[in-house]
Amino acid sequence: MPAPLRLRLDGDALVQNWRTLDRMSGTAACGAAVKANGYGLGAIEVARRLADAGCRDFFVSNWQEAAELAPLGLRVSVLHGIREEDMPAATAGFARPVLNTPTQVARWKAAGGGSCDVMVDTGMNRLGVSADDIAGGLLDGLAIETLMSHLACADQDSPMNAAQRDRFAALAGTTSARRMSLANSAGIALKGYAFDLTRPGLALYGGIPRADMTAIRQVVRPEAQILQRRRVSAGDTVGYNALWTAKNDTEVAILNVGYADGYRRDFTNIGAAVVSGRVLPVLGRVSMDLVAIGVDAASDLDEGDWVMLDYALPTSAAASGLSQYELLTGLGQRFERVWTTS
């Protein structure tokens, strides 16, 4: 069956973004967060491309995501660690747990231990054991590959960044960990936060969490198809709740994409399609499966033609109030993921 929608994914831009982040990581190795199905792009396709480029450390949230990557034979860490029901998967050896709590540490030791990672909380108060737990000997006897922590405010210039870095640095040499890892995408742009291994996600996929990360290239471009072209008379309205009114007679095209595909309602009267450099504005409310755009500037477009939505992440996030993470991870299953070169 022909796909109704396409997500164009620029494989060269993805690899170039990883190389850029690897260079910015200095002497630290650069890994890749591929959780949430590679932020919506497709975890297997992303991981395969990055492994070919030299990436050696991959991060997912849970064991289902790790199992999906298992055929690739990569080094995968599972960020949410081990629940009791995860133990058969966790002891099968296709991925390594990131232990987050004293209970998880005890569970792993009881199962015979083996190589693991550990998350320590340095101020975000999300996941992780505490520095006091470590000082109290919680991690003694564990074979730790990577000790990691996570920054709460890396996309801002916040005093929390240096405070977290210093608390983390103070743990060097206090555990058996071979490596230390702190920085996500935004943390890579901070100086002195790379330690031994960085863990970018968002910026691999074209997200720009800090304005100074200008070398990051767009990877994801949604495309939709025109189902109908119509003329709307001056004074008439378009869409649910009549949120757009034609000032003049206006050419309108109806696209087969909507909020059920992740093209969120927040783009109502704000989003746009871009065709050969022409910006075609969203008119009125985004529906579940449809959206209207103005095509006065595109007399050539007709039923069946494909148009690309403006989905540049930093500007789309600023315009819509959504985060770049939501824009990526919300893209739905009706899009066929089409990998291209640039």
Ligand SMILES: *Cc1c(COP(=O)(O)O)cnc(C)c1O
């Ligand atoms: C998701 C995640 C990352 C990647 O973060 P980005 O902001 O997408 O670069 C890194 N580390 C941990 C622990 C994460 O959960």
